Amino acid sequence: MSYGKTFEAWRKATGTVWPAYVDHAFVRGLGDGSLPRQAFLHYLRQDYVFLIHFARAWALAVTKSDTVEEMRLAAGTVNALINNEIALHVEICAGAGIGEMELFATEERPENLAYTRYVLDAGHSGDLLDLLAALAPCVMGYGEIGANLAISKTSDAFSDWIDTYSAEPYQQVCRDVGTLIDSVAHRRLGSDPNGSPRWRGLCRRFTTATRLEVGFWDMCLK
Amino acid sequence: MSYGKTFEAWRKATGTVWPAYVDHAFVRGLGDGSLPRQAFLHYLRQDYVFLIHFARAWALAVTKSDTVEEMRLAAGTVNALINNEIALHVEICAGAGIGEMELFATEERPENLAYTRYVLDAGHSGDLLDLLAALAPCVMGYGEIGANLAISKTSDAFSDWIDTYSAEPYQQVCRDVGTLIDSVAHRRLGSDPNGSPRWRGLCRRFTTATRLEVGFWDMCLK
Amino acid sequence: MSYGKTFEAWRKATGTVWPAYVDHAFVRGLGDGSLPRQAFLHYLRQDYVFLIHFARAWALAVTKSDTVEEMRLAAGTVNALINNEIALHVEICAGAGIGEMELFATEERPENLAYTRYVLDAGHSGDLLDLLAALAPCVMGYGEIGANLAISKTSDAFSDWIDTYSAEPYQQVCRDVGTLIDSVAHRRLGSDPNGSPRWRGLCRRFTTATRLEVGFWDMCLK
């Protein structure tokens, strides 16, 4: 499982923040089945609203692309988010008696709102690379969590969720986004991205977004 | 052929500008086959660049949507533009020995640039409805031109082009966008859109965008 | 003290949220001098970063203005924020041995970040009125708090702060912004704003921003 050179470097630069995200108590609860069903439904509702705004941020990436290939990949991701990933949430929630209109009306928690609006602002205030640094932790983190849990899980209570993110289609999304990030980094920073004066700022963005992911899990357990 | 109530009202409000667009000499040249092949290739190259930026403007619409349905439709349009409509241009140009990299490198003419950047700014400065008023003339005008030429054409020289825009899939796009506009107008202006203080401004936007379409055809004949 | 018709209606629509903001324990601590100095400095540091992003949101309002008067007022507010209001923070912090570079390097807390990025996104996703509904609670709330505390305070411990917001120049800013909001509401919604289909959404925006203000005070007391 490798999602690209730039992502690896950004992940490493977070220090203890990345592990705090991918090994969060919420994640362990998905793997051993100890997560209360109510917490999972609470998560799904907030995550539904999250995905709406996350899809908006990927659409912003389309408007900030410099090449047709970048546009195609970003536009494909918007579609995957709105039409596939959200479908999982709608389906599971429907099974629990929560309709899509009720999902959409979920009151967005501040921890949720903080994250997506931060990502959107990363795009508006900077360029495509600034935006991608804020988008990456969610995309790739879920890929890593899914792949980890597929191996380590001791319960099938949340296997629908685990299957979605560990399965090939989602892993392919992670690799594609990793390739996109490497290529944009190369195109805007050159052959030695770490040597660019922007490097520290990009690592900071990625770390802040990862920290907001931790805050999101925390909120789901409250 | 009806693309919705709001569109009809906006079209009517342009006075002589709309007819100047849909009955332009360039359009008549497509119908009777008198358009020089060089002018058509010149148009395809500029239109390729146009579609890139027009797709960016539809992606902006995704970021400005208030409901999931709006997002889905806007995201679908981005995809259709990048993956289908552009394909027609790539294919015809390939047949004339012009590759996609050459297409992408086309120097954008000021008349072309003026149009798409105006549409993008309509979105950034206003709300979704302001953006849709600037997007509509291109989407629906091509639908109307395609449908007209399918009936009135006296030559098959440009039947590929005419077929694309007169065929059911594109006509359905026009009807869907018309429905979207009616619904956003209702949601933001209420049951009497013409009575809203924004109405005149929206008609002006639509008319300006239509005028820029006329300028685009003019440029293609230069 | 009246900051305009639209503001009054929005404030009333928040129900108990507005009082939770303007009568917050943090505010009472400013009035009776019981707020620990450390909490006040913590607030000033976070608020410095807040004002940076809040000024960015007012600059966004300049880009979304439809008339020269709106632009002038919004541009004037950007200047007042960057050059005057921030100066108060810089000065008090300097007195406590905290330089501006250190202020600027303050790590932004999630509750802080949530608020300003929400306001910026209100502008990017909507029109000027959507943005103003998210900007209003901070501008006017501080005016109301300042005016209240000037009368009710039982201590002079924080009189610099209270004077800044109760004094005529800041009160004039509140009245000017109130007039701006009334005029934009009239220009975009007509003579019966409450009857507009957008009214509920605007009240919701204002309430969400007010709720984020409450979260900001809470964070300052942690």
Place this chain on the structure above:
Amino acid sequence: MSYGKTFEAWRKATGTVWPAYVDHAFVRGLGDGSLPRQAFLHYLRQDYVFLIHFARAWALAVTKSDTVEEMRLAAGTVNALINNEIALHVEICAGAGIGEMELFATEERPENLAYTRYVLDAGHSGDLLDLLAALAPCVMGYGEIGANLAISKTSDAFSDWIDTYSAEPYQQVCRDVGTLIDSVAHRRLGSDPNGSPRWRGLCRRFTTATRLEVGFWDMCLK
């Protein structure tokens, strides 16, 4: 007269486009007094609308700044444009019997619209440096034209205009913007901006904006 290292490099990279702008027939007509008064008033009206949108683009720069100094300079420029530079136009036009409301209602020509919307999109699609590359030709070109004409002019017919742009305050604006560009280039590209993979794209932006300036002068003479 030097407006910074980066500006000098960008100017040189335009080849013949920069001279076509600063030595345009319109400019020569200002210097020798041969420009018809009607053409000058036509210019002032279009330029009034231009400045409105150009000020919006500078406000966008405030929203895209990374440091307080950048914000202060950009915010100061917005103010100078809205409150000083526009005042010259209002005053001269008032002398010719054209009121500000009439000025504001000027129908924007496509060549005018193309320019400002291109600049705004440079900001929205890229980062602050992309935006500055599109803003620079107008700011610095007027400074260079003003300074040149102050020396070479053979008529006093347009000395108000020439004085405005050759005088110290405007020259200082050019130097400040030049310093800003150098500092942003250093902060985002490093110590060898020309060696950055973005360099060619930035030169292209600057050249396109300069070309749109030439189109603006052409339009004024039509």
